[in-house]
Amino acid sequence: MKELKSYELREKYLKFFESKGHKIIPSASLIPENDPSVLFTTAGMHPLVPYLLGQKHPAGNRLCDVQKCVRTGDIDEVGDATHCTFFEMLGNWSLGDYFRKESIAFSFEFLTEVLQIPVEKIAVTVFAGDEDCKRDEEAADTWAALGIPRERIFYLPKANNWWYAGATGPCGSDTEIFIDTGKPACSDHCDPSCDCGKWVEIWNNVFMEFNRNAEGKFEKLSQQNVDTGMGLERTICMLNGYKSVYETDLFAGAIAAISELSGKKYGEREEDTRAMRIIADHIRTATFMMGDENGIVPSNVDQGYVLRRLIRRSVRFARQLGIEPQKLINISRLYVEQYKSAYDELERNSAKIYEELSKEIDKFAKTLEDGIKQLDKVLQFVKGDTLNGKTAFRLYDTYGFPIEMTMEICREKGFAVDIDGYKTAQEEHIKKSQQGAEQKFKGGLADSSEMTTYLHTATHLLLACLKKVLGDDSIQQKGSNITPERLRFDFNFPRPLTEEEKTAVEDAVNNAIQRDIPVVCTEMTIEEAREKNAVGVFGSRYGEVVKVYQIGDVDLQICGGPHAERTGLLGSFKLEKEQSSSAGIRRIRATVHPKQ
Numbered sequence: 001m002k003e004l005k006s007y008e009l010r011e012k013y014l015k016f017f018e019s020k021g022h023k024i025i026p027s028a029s030l031i032p033e034n035d036p037s038v039l040f041t042t043a044g045m046h047p048l049v050p051y052l053l054g055q056k057h058p059a060g061n062r063l064c065d066v067q068k069c070v071r072t073g074d075i076d077e078v079g080d081a082t083h084c085t086f087f088e089m090l091g092n093w094s095l096g097d098y099f100r101k102e103s104i105a106f107s108f109e110f111l112t113e114v115l116q117i118p119v120e121k122i123a124v125t126v127f128a129g130d131e132d133c134k135r136d137e138e139a140a141d142t143w144a145a146l147g148i149p150r151e152r153i154f155y156l157p158k159a160n161n162w163w164y165a166g167a168t169g170p171c172g173s174d175t176e177i178f179i180d181t182g183k184p185a186c187s188d189h190c191d192p193s194c195d196c197g198k199w200v201e202i203w204n205n206v207f208m209e210f211n212r213n214a215e216g217k218f219e220k221l222s223q224q225n226v227d228t229g230m231g232l233e234r235t236i237c238m239l240n241g242y243k244s245v246y247e248t249d250l251f252a253g254a255i256a257a258i259s260e261l262s263g264k265k266y267g268e269r270e271e272d273t274r275a276m277r278i279i280a281d282h283i284r285t286a287t288f289m290m291g292d293e294n295g296i297v298p299s300n301v302d303q304g305y306v307l308r309r310l311i312r313r314s315v316r317f318a319r320q321l322g323i324e325p326q327k328l329i330n331i332s333r334l335y336v337e338q339y340k341s342a343y344d345e346l347e348r349n350s351a352k353i354y355e356e357l358s359k360e361i362d363k364f365a366k367t368l369e370d371g372i373k374q375l376d377k378v379l380q381f382v383k384g385d386t387l388n389g390k391t392a393f394r395l396y397d398t399y400g401f402p403i404e405m406t407m408e409i410c411r412e413k414g415f416a417v418d419i420d421g422y423k424t425a426q427e428e429h430i431k432k433s434q435q436g437a438e439q440k441f442k443g444g445l446a447d448s449s450e451m452t453t454y455l456h457t458a459t460h461l462l463l464a465c466l467k468k469v470l471g472d473d474s475i476q477q478k479g480s481n482i483t484p485e486r487l488r489f490d491f492n493f494p495r496p497l498t499e500e501e502k503t504a505v506e507d508a509v510n511n512a513i514q515r516d517i518p519v520v521c522t523e524m525t526i527e528e529a530r531e532k533n534a535v536g537v538f539g540s541r542y543g544e545v546v547k548v549y550q551i552g553d554v555d556l557q558i559c560g561g562p563h564a565e566r567t568g569l570l571g572s573f574k575l576e577k578e579q580s581s582s583a584g585i586r587r588i589r590a591t592v593h594p595k596q
Contacts, residue, residue: 004115004239006232006250010066010342013090013230016110017064022092025065027343031294031303031479039303040070044091045227050560051095052170052208052225058523058545061095066232068292068343070285072306075313078281079274081244082200085310086285088232096223101142103205103226107177108146111203115239119147121180123199125192127162127173128155132218133210136161139175154191163206163227170208170221177203179238200238203230246277253334254280261330262321275317282310283331290353291336291346294478298360299582303479308400311360312367316402325361329354364400371401375409382415389421397429451484451594457519457551457564458509458573458592459489463535464555465508466491469501476535478585486576486591493586497578509573516568517552524548534558571595 014024028047030040041047044067051057067089077083094103111117124143129135140153164171178192178199186196208225210218233245242248246255255266258279264272289296289307298308315325332353340347378391387410395401407417459480467475470493479490497505523545529536534548536558549563550556564570571594581587 003249004236006236006248007342009232009236009239010088010090012114013110014064014066016114017062017092017106020062020106022062022064023059025059025063027066027068029294030068030070030288030292031296039306040072041067042069042071043067044069044089044229045093047560048093048227050562052093052227054223055560055562057095058547061097062093063095064090064092066090066342068288070289070306075309079277081246082234082237084233084245084281084285086281086288087234090230090232090235092226092228094226096225099209099224099226100136100138100207103207103228104139104142104175105146107203107205107228108143108148111177112147117179117239122148123152123154123178123180123192124148125154125156125161125176125178127175128157130158132158133173136173136175139173139207143175154193156191156193160193163204163208164212168212168214170225171210171212171218172206172208174204174206176201177205181238200234202235202238204228244277246280250338251277251280251284253338254284254331257331257334258321258323261323261327264321272321275320278317279314279321279323279328279331282314283328284335286310286314286357287332287335287346287353288339288343290356291343291349293345295345295349295352296479297356297582297585298363301581304582308360311357312364312400312402315361315364316404325365326358328361329357332357367400368405371395371399371405372409374399375401375406379410379413379415385414386416386418389418389423390425392417392422393425393429396426449484451592452482453562454564454570454592454594455482455484455487456562457567458570458590459487460549460551460555460557460559460563461509461512461567461573462487462489462505462588462590463491463557464551465505465512466493469504469508470497479581479587486589489588489590490581490585491588492584494584496580497586502575502578506573506575509575512551512554513567513570513573515552516566517554518566519563520550521563522548522550529558532556569594 018024028041032038032041032046038046044065045052047067048063057063068086069089070086072085074083075085078085092106111122112119126139127133127136135155140155143153144150161174161176162171163174176192178201181198181200183196183198185198186194190196190198192199192201206227208227209221211221212218233248233250236248236250237245240248245251255276258276259266262272262276266276267273286307289303296303296307298304298311300308314328318325318328336346336350336353346353375395378395379387387406392403392406395406396403403422410417459477459482463475463477467473472493475491475493477489478492481488526546529546529548532548534556546558547560548556549559551567570592573590573592575588575590577589579587
């Protein structure tokens with residue numbers, strides 16, 4: 001069978017679902033603009049949450065796309081055969097239109113007729129049922145009627161075949177599709193939930209038909225949706241019979257370049273192969289993060305911190321392979337060239353990508369120098385021959401000094417490192433960070449609560465007033481994070497605002513609120529929005545039809561909503577703080593105080 005290239009799979013998928021009445025929508029940004037519950041877009045459904053909750057999508061009720069995604073929860077697993085931090089998710093959705101039978105039939109047709117996967121290689125799982133929801137016999141019967149033998153239809157519990165949007169909200173059973181790799185079963189009870197390697201999941205169809213309320217009860221949704229996701233990297237790997245995603249055309253060029261730069265052969269030594277995979281993965285992810293339309297730069301907080309960690313891990317493994325770290329920019333250039341036809345923002349922002357990558361590599365060189373000095377000082381006071389684990393973690397947490405380098409230097413000087421103590425300190429730090437994140441991102445725009453809706457409307461007023469007061473129409477939103485308590489708004493500006501400017505911005509927003517202006521939503525084509533000078537980063541990010549929110553003569557902006565009906569509902573606006581977020585990016589924290 002001819003090797004299937006990644007661009008071919010993208011094209012086949014979109015063309016197929018377009019033929020089934022789905023409208024192709026562009027990939028949303030990797031950096032969620034209005035969802036404070038996550039740092040990055042981790043699945044195709046994230047940008048569509050308002051529409052899954054009932055809002056009308058401008059493109060209709062059948063959608064499909066290829067969504068850029070980042071997941072960093074398994075960052076330490078990167079380097080094995082399947083884990084990636086950046087990946088592309090092929091998705092199709094029904095917003096209150098078709099449901100189980102049609103969704104499953106579409107998936108079966110695409111896999112067996114378009115991709116020509118033999119039926120005997122396909123296995124599926126369905127929900128086994130419990131006290132909340134009955135056994136999904138409809139899904140099982142549909143698969144069987146299409147030709148999947150009953151012995152390859154597996155019933156699994158909620159842990160495997162149930163999807164939640166969060167602690168509350170839309171949820172439902174799913175059916176997952178697996179490819180049989182041909183490996184022997186590990187036991188008589190081996191099923192797709194087993195991690196022995198016999199089964200590899202490639203597609204997940206979620207049937208959202210319930211809402212879980214605050215009491216944990218499941219209620220039927222008025223609008224039943226289908227949300228599907230197929231990982232491009234993993235699917236290409238399986239279809240071509242590769243042992244790892246790093247053998248696909250998505251990584252082949254980068255791996256070859258890394259091998260050449262290092263003078264080491266990929267696949268020869270396990271340690272070198274893992275290092276090459278990590279560099280290939282992390283530089284690809286960093287390139288997309290910095291090249292995104294809402295692109296970020298390395299920093300010590302939020303998305304910027306994740307980006308910094310990815311770049312610095314790449315540098316560490318480049319050093320391990322004997323590669324001059326600045327040469328990593330060559331790998332980034334390869335990715336820009338490779339992906340520019342699918343994601344043209346990479347080419348538009350290429351200069352920024354290379355500049356920020358170079359700057360961060362130089363900063364890390366200084367960090368390593370400082371870390372080595374601190375480690376030398378610490379070792380002078382070590383009693384015995386083992387460095388305390390908490391101290392080793394402090395070197396990492398405070399100075400960014402990698403534990404592997406701590407171990408290497410300690411070994412050279414005759415010291416061991418308390419790795420168990422290091423892991424304990426690391427776990428405590430992660431736990432505290434997660435608790436902080438849960439508090440920080442509690443609630444959020446995705447729940448469409450009254451306060452988050454008001455604060456979202458306030459960000460529109462804030463952007464318009466910043467442009468007016470500062471006399472700079474080039475100012476754009478560079479990030480937004482909204483909780484029920486406050487808004488956080490990032491925008492491009494080269495210097496701190498003066499006290500007079502902050503007061504003027506606050507007064508301008510309050511003036512718009514006091515005028516009690518209606519907030520009017522109109523659907524129009526992207527060309528019409530452009531002609532009306534609506535605020536938006538025009539390009540491939542929008543579909544053919546968009547929602548444009550107008551607030552009188554104050555603001556005209558493309559947005560997915562939701563918004564207050566009138567500005568007067570916001571009560572009053574208070575600019576609490578203005579500070580630097582990163583180079584060239586300012587951050588404002590503000591609150592609104594609705595009248596009681």
